[in-house]
Amino acid sequence: MSATFFRTAFAKLGRPSQESRNMIRKDNGLSIRRQCELLGLNRSGLYYTPTGPNQAAVRLDESLMERIDHWHTRCPYLGSRKIVAKLQEEGFSVCRKTVRRLMLKMGIYAIYPKPNLSKRNFKESIVPYLLRDYTVSFPNQVWSIDITYIPMPHGHMYLTAIIDWYSRRLVGHYLSDSLEAESVIHAVTETVKACGVPAIINSDQGSQFTSDDYKNLLRNLNIRQSMDGRSRWADNIMIERWFRSLKTEQLYPNEYRTPRELRRLINQYVDDYNNIRPHEALGYKVPNEFYFACFAA
Template sequence: MIFFRIAFAKLEKSCLNCQTLIQKDNGLSVRRQCELLGINRSSVYYKPAVPDEACRLLKDELMKRIDYWHTKCPYFGSRKILDKLRKEGYGIGRKKVRRLMCEMGITAIYPKINLSKRNFKEAVVPYLLRNYKVNFPNQVWSIDITYIPMRRGHMYLTAIIDWYSRKIVGHHLSDTLDTREILYAVRESVANHGIPSILNSDQGSQFTSDDYKKLLQEYGIRQSMDGKSRWADNIIIERWFRSLKTEAIYPNEYTSPRELRQLINGYVRDYNTIRSHKSLDYKVPNEVYYGAFANIA
C-alpha cells in the first residue's frame, strides 16, 4: 500500500510538471500535445482540490472541543468524547474523533491492558524515576507538548518543569509538532538554567527521534521515558498543562500567536514567582529553586 501511494505521488508530481508545457494557443491541439509528451490528457485538466474554508473552521472547532473535554476529563477516550460532541450538536463519527486526537497527540490517561509487557522498540528507553527520590534542583526535569487552541487555528506548547521545585525552566510555542521545536526548548532551558541529570518524557515520536537522543547525549543528560500507557509517570507536567488551560487559555480568546505567547509568558512568570504550593510548604517555585543553590553556596 505504501509503495502505491509513493508511486501515485511521484506520478501526480510528474503530471503537474508536464502541465506547464501544455499551451492551448500554440497551433497544436491539447490532445496532440499530450500525445507528443506521452501524458494522459485528463491530467492537463486536473485541478488540486482546495480545502473548503468551512471544513477547516469545523476541524479547528472540533479540535478545540476535544481538547476542552480531554483537559476537563483526561480519562475520557474517543467514545466518551464522541458522546459529548454529539450532545453538543456535532454530527461526526468515532473515526474522525480518533483521527483528530491522534493528530493532536492526546490519549485517554487510564491504565490499559498489558502494562507488564516490555516495549522492545529500540527507540524507547526505560523509565528511570520509579521510587526515585529527588533532593535538589536540576536533578530531574520533565518535558512534554500540548495542544493550545486559538480563536482561529491552534498552536503547540512545549514546556519543561523541574521536579524538585515545580519551576517551569523552559517553554516554547510553535505551530508544528516538529522535533526541531523540542530541541530548541531543551537548548534554551539548558542555556538559562544549566544541565539536568535526567530528562523525562513520554514515548512520543519527537522524544524517540535520533536528533533528540543525540542532543541529550551531547549534554550528558540521562534520558527517561514513561512506561507504555503509564500516564502517571509524567504527571507533574501534565498537571501544569491542565492548570494553564483551565486558568488562562479557556477563559480567554486569542487572535494571534503573539497575543497567545504574551499570555503564556505572563502565566509562567506568575507561576514561578507568585504561586505557592502546598507540597513546597507554601513556597513559590523560584524560592525553592534558587534557595537550594543559595544553601549550597
C-alpha cells in the same frame, strides 16, 4: 507553431511543468494530442484542476478539536467513546473514528492505563523509566517535558513545556505551530542555555521523544533519557497537571486571537506561576524561591 518549436521548448523546460501546460493551444495547427506528445505531457492532466482543502471540513475539524481539548482538559480521563458522547450532546454529528483521528493529530490521550499511550516509533527507540522509587534532592536533577495542543480562533498551536521536579519551577517553554521533533529540540536547547544541564529528562513515548534527533541531542549533552513506563500515565503527571492549570486558569478565561497574544498570556502565567504562586508541597514557597535557594546555599 511548429513541431520544432515544441521540441525546443521541451528541451528548455527539462520536465513537464505548469509553464509547459500553458503552451498548449487549440489554434496553432497541431492537435492537442500531438502537442502533448511533443511537450511530454499526459493529455488527461490538461483537464485536471487542483482543488484546495474543503474549508467547511477544515472549520469543522477546528471546532471539534477545540471542544475535544476542552473536555480533555476538564476531564482528562475521558476516552474517545465518552468524548464522542459529550460532543453529540453539544450537537456535533461525529463518530468515534473522527474523534480518534483528531486526538492523534492533537497528540493527546486519555489519562488512564491502556496499552498504547501515544504514537510511538519502533520498539527499540523506547528507553526505560528511570524514576521509579527515585529521590529528587536538588534542582536540575530531573526535568519533565511534554507537548500540549492549544486551540486558536483560526487553527491551533502546540506548547512544549519543561518543569523541574524538585522545585516545580517551569524552567522552559516553546510555542509552535508544529508537532514535529524540532520543537522539543529547540525547547531543550534553549532551556539548557538558560538553566544548565539536568541529570535526567523524562517524557512520554511520543514520536518526538523517540526520534533520533532528540535522542542524539540528549546524548551530546550527557543527559540521561527516561520515558514513562507502558500503561503508566502517572509517570509524567507533574507536567500534565501544569498544562491543565495553564488552560483552566489562564487560557480559557481570556481571549487571544493571534500567536503573539497567546504567547503573552503564556509568558504571564509562567511568570506568575514561578514567582507568586505558593505550593503546599514546597512548604508554601513559590517555585523560584525554592529553586534558587539551593544555588545560594
